[in-house]
Amino acid sequence: MLEAIISGLTALATPQAMLFMIIGVSYGLMVGILPGLGGIVAIALLLPFTYGHERAATLALLLGAHIATIWGGSVTSILFKVPGAAKSLALVFDGHPMTQQGHASRALGASATAALLGGLMGAIFLAFSIPIVRPVMLALGPSEYLMMALWGLTIIATFSEGSLLKGMIATSAGIMIAYVGMDPVSGTPRFWFGSIYLLDGISFPVAMIGLFAVAEMIKLFVKGNTMINRVAGEEKSSVFDGVKDAFRHWWLVVRSSLLGLWVGVLPGVGASVGGIAAYAQAAQTSKTPERFGNGAVEGVIAPDATLGANEGGGLMPTLAFGIPGGESMAILLVAFLSMGIVPGPQMLTTELDLVFSMVWIIVIANIITTLIGLAISSRLARLPTLNPNIMIPLVLSVCLFGAFATRGLVEDVLVASFFGGLGYVMDKYQYSRANFVIGMVLAEMIERNLHISLGLYGDYFVLTRPITLAMLIFIIITTALPFLRQQRQALYKRFFFNKKNKQVKE
Amino acid sequence: MRLLLLSIFSVCLCSTIVRAESIEGEVVTILSANSAGGMMTRYARMIAPYIKKYSGAADVRVRVMTGGGGIRGTNFLWFSEPDGKTIAFTSVPSLILAQLSGSEAVQFDATRLVYLGRAATEPxxxxxxxxxxxxxxxxxxxxxxxxxxxxxxxxxxxxxxxxxxxxxxxxxxxxxxxxxxxxxxxxxxxxxxxxxxxxxxxxxxxxxxxxxxxxxxxxxxxxxxxxxxxxxxxxxxxxxxxxxxxxxxMLDMRRGFFGPPNLDPIATEELRVAISAAFNDPELIEQSKLAGLPLLPSDGNIEQQKIGQITEASQVIVPILEAALHAIL
The missing domain is CATH 3.40.190.10 (Periplasmic binding protein-like II)
Structure with missing residues (x-):
């Protein structure tokens, strides 16, 4: 194995491979920052340029670009509340409040470091777990995916501070929007009102651009002030505070990375669900869950570590079975096949050096992305302090262009604008936008997997599938934990207060 | 004077008729009824310059019209002028099945479209x-x-x-x-x-x-x-x-070019010849290999015959499709 590790690295030690890696990473960062575009678009656009080069160099270009898009997407989520891609959504919840509180550099530093650590764990996992990943993949099925989606749904309580009813209304509205279009089970059109545009459903990235980015710009226009209330240069923390945060919360990074790996490994789960699930576990296992949604750095670290590790996991089914773990992996599979790489169990034997080349690419691309990220974070952090007269047209035009670019439809621009208005109203009347999008993301996954589970395993599948049952118990415990903790604190306070009162009386 | 006006009118009318019959010197638009970055659009963009090369058209442009799994673009084509200036490229089986299964969104009759050639298929x-x-x-x-x-x-x-x-x-x-x-x-x-x-x-x-x-x-x-x-x-x-x-x-028709119903016979012939010639161009064949978009072409006339057979069998198929759909609802 040591020989394969070394030959995997030496394959990348050519000028062409290194150049391609740098080009890929720089390009990936730019694509990632543009809203609506992400790793899929990045790889698809690069595909025509990948023929006739060294195999390792081609992989460095494609994988490097794909990995860099992850952090690119996080940047806009944190700074402008504009998720670069659907999977960066969870970064908005705490990343942007940190920016508003003057901790943008710290948030960006934490984000880049968490993504790096997650990416490194993903790479290590990719290298050593091919023998165990097949049995694990075969053991999990739709009922377990359903439990994972339900786990993500439990996070709505965190964002329903003040009124659980408002939180539930927002979630239900998101679920209803997700139901527009063709039913994933039978293809029956729902809520389409005879419009072929609606037959395809509301594009999730478009709705997100509207709900967060456009709504924020409307808010900024109404407020007539800068995005954050501080003068440029008056950052309350530095990039290295964020780096330290990521290392300080090492256990959270490990947990989130492992979650990201398995989300990547399981086709049909999706990184956007992974990000939300990572956020949910961070909030539910925190001793101070009330800080989440208000600028908790753990809310940035957990989803970024998950997204970083997700890529290593996503490569697993692609390499081990020839089954792509996601859309970007499907495009990567096309590139593999055109390069003569035939996925399958033999990857661990005859093509081991190539597997290690990919491991090294993930490692090196993550390091380059993080280094660039840390170097530019302090400058990026000053962007939200721009004058609103510059900021509003700049962000709006990029966002509306992004909305158009997702599917090339003018109607998407109108939908983004509509959701912008909706997002503004929801924010004004304290209906959680986060709950709305969580409902939207998870609705289809829950519907799809519930239907398949009932069809395959029968009505009592929760009881007949041991892993499903274990996951359900885990969800109940993690959901109840913050409430139990709260109750314990209340009891403690009451006891302490009574004791104090008694002492005063005495 | 009356004679002069009549002559001018006749010349105009004749030129209009001639222009409608041929696509030479015209701009032809291929509607790609699938996503902008998807396989279908990549195929259409790869083939378009070669259709231009062999058709004598001034330009052959690809216009992406995503929606409803190809239905939106095909609905649009259905109402286009049958002058050969607007044709479409998408997954033909999806269209036929959408129609046979009674999709409410379908405004076209796939059996009346004019098939111009198949780019690729696979069993x-x-x-x-x-x-x-x-x-x-x-x-x-x-x-x-x-x-x-x-x-x-x-x-x-x-x-x-x-x-x-x-x-x-x-x-x-x-x-x-x-x-x-x-x-x-x-x-x-x-x-x-x-x-x-x-x-x-x-x-x-x-x-x-x-x-x-x-x-x-x-x-x-x-x-x-x-x-x-x-x-x-x-x-x-x-x-x-x-x-x-x-x-x-139906499955064999896969990735195909087609025009609106009653497509002008001369334009049909020109397009079929140009599309067929494009598929034999060594440069396109090489490019398709490099891009990982394999070609397995078939002539427009052959594709049209297949549609005839599908139409004949539709009475047998439709009840089966309806029963299958009913079973999962």
């Missing part, structure tokens, strides 16, 4: 899991329980299986809702499902890895890399052949 294959007790199609017919068919929805594979099950008397339980072929493949490998239908290219890696086993192809002839796997046409009785032939024809 579809029914595969089972490597550990499955089903070794061939006869085993599937004699199962003492329903054959579990994981499906991603009501796509051409779902309807193909419905027709196969009907004519081969296989009791099928469709589990619909899977998220793409990757998901159905994993279900089959795991044993959650008995078998699924995909294109050969999607299944080849899994078959090579030994995780799936092909048992039947839906094609006119046996697939050369797997000569021992029979085609569906070989295993059906003569009285059921028409329905299976129609499905095979």
């Amino acid at each position: 579809r294959v029914l595969t089972v899991g490597a550990t499955s007790s089903i070794l061939n199609i006869d085993d599937a017919r004699t199962l003492d329980r329903p054959f579990i068919f994981p499906s991603q929805g009501t796509d051409e594979d779902f309807y193909s299986m419905a027709v196969l099950a009907n004519v081969l008397d296989i009791e099928v339980k469709v589990i619909s809702g899977y998220d793409g072929h990757s998901d159905t493949a994993l279900a089959v490998i795991k044993g959650d499902g008995d078998g699924h239908i995909t294109g050969w290219s999607a299944s080849e890696a899994v078959i090579e890895a030994g995780d799936e086993r092909p048992i039947l192809t839906l094609s006119q002839e046996r697939y050369s890399p797997y000569p021992n796997i029979p085609t569906a046409l070989e295993v059906v009785e003569d009285d059921s052949r028409q329905a299976v032939q129609a499905i095979v024809n």
Whole structure:
């Protein structure tokens, strides 16, 4: 194995491979920052340029670009509340409040470091777990995916501070929007009102651009002030505070990375669900869950570590079975096949050096992305302090262009604008936008997997599938934990207060 | 004066007629009815310059019109002028099946469209899991329980299986809702499902890895890399052949160019000749290999004949499709 590790690295030690890696990473960062575009678009656009080069160099270009898009997407989520891609959504919840509180550099530093650590764990996992990943993949099925989606749904309580009813209304509205279009089970059109545009459903990235980015710009226009209330240069923390945060919360990074790996490994789960699930576990296992949604750095670290590790996991089914773990992996599979790489169990034997080349690419691309990220974070952090007269047209035009670019439809621009208005109203009347999008993301996954589970395993599948049952118990415990903790604190306070009162009386 | 006006009017009328008949010197728009970055659009963009080269058109442009799985673009084409300046490129089986299954969104009649040539197709294959007790199609017919068919929805594979099950008397339980072929493949490998239908290219890696086993192809002839796997046409009785032939024809039409109904005969001929010549251009053949977009062309006239056969068989197929759809609702 040591020989394969070394030959995997030496394959990348050519000028062409290194150049391609740098080009890929720089390009990936730019694509990632543009809203609506992400790793899929990045790889698809690069595909025509990948023929006739060294195999390792081609992989460095494609994988490097794909990995860099992850952090690119996080940047806009944190700074402008504009998720670069659907999977960066969870970064908005705490990343942007940190920016508003003057901790943008710290948030960006934490984000880049968490993504790096997650990416490194993903790479290590990719290298050593091919023998165990097949049995694990075969053991999990739709009922377990359903439990994972339900786990993500439990996070709505965190964002329903003040009124659980408002939180539930927002979630239900998101679920209803997700139901527009063709039913994933039978293809029956729902809520389409005879419009072929609606037959395809509301594009999730478009709705997100509207709900967060456009709504924020409307808010900024109404407020007539800068995005954050501080003068440029008056950052309350530095990039290295964020780096330290990521290392300080090492256990959270490990947990989130492992979650990201398995989300990547399981086709049909999706990184956007992974990000939300990572956020949910961070909030539910925190001793101070009330800080989440208000600028908790753990809310940035957990989803970024998950997204970083997700890529290593996503490569697993692609390499081990020839089954792509996601859309970007499907495009990567096309590139593999055109390069003569035939996925399958033999990857661990005859093509081991190539597997290690990919491991090294993930490692090196993550390091380059993080280094660039840390170097530019302090400058990026000053962007939200721009004058609103510059900021509003700049962000709006990029966002509306992004909305158009997702599917090339003018109607998407109108939908983004509509959701912008909706997002503004929801924010004004304290209906959680986060709950709305969580409902939207998870609705289809829950519907799809519930239907398949009932069809395959029968009505009592929760009881007949041991892993499903274990996951359900885990969800109940993690959901109840913050409430139990709260109750314990209340009891403690009451006891302490009574004791104090008694002492005063005495 | 009256004579002069009449002459001018006649010249104008004649020039209009001549212009309508030929696409030479005109701008031809290919509507790609699928996503901007998707496979169909990549095919259309790759082929368009070569259609320009052989048609004499001033330009051949690709306009992406995504929506409804090809329905939006085809609806638009349906109402276009039949002058050859607007044609479309998409998955033909999806359109035919959308129509035959009674989709409310369909405003066109796929059997009346004018087919101009096929760019590519690939045989579809029914595969089972490597550990499955089903070794061939006869085993599937004699199962003492329903054959579990994981499906991603009501796509051409779902309807193909419905027709196969009907004519081969296989009791099928469709589990619909899977998220793409990757998901159905994993279900089959795991044993959650008995078998699924995909294109050969999607299944080849899994078959090579030994995780799936092909048992039947839906094609006119046996697939050369797997000569021992029979085609569906070989295993059906003569009285059921028409329905299976129609499905095979439909799947065979895959990635095709077509024009609106009543397309001008001269424009039709010019486009068919240009498209056919484009597919024989060595430069395009080389480019398609490099881009990983393989070509398997077929002439427009042949494709039009297939539509005729599908129309004839539609009376047999439609009740089967309706019953299959009803079963999963």
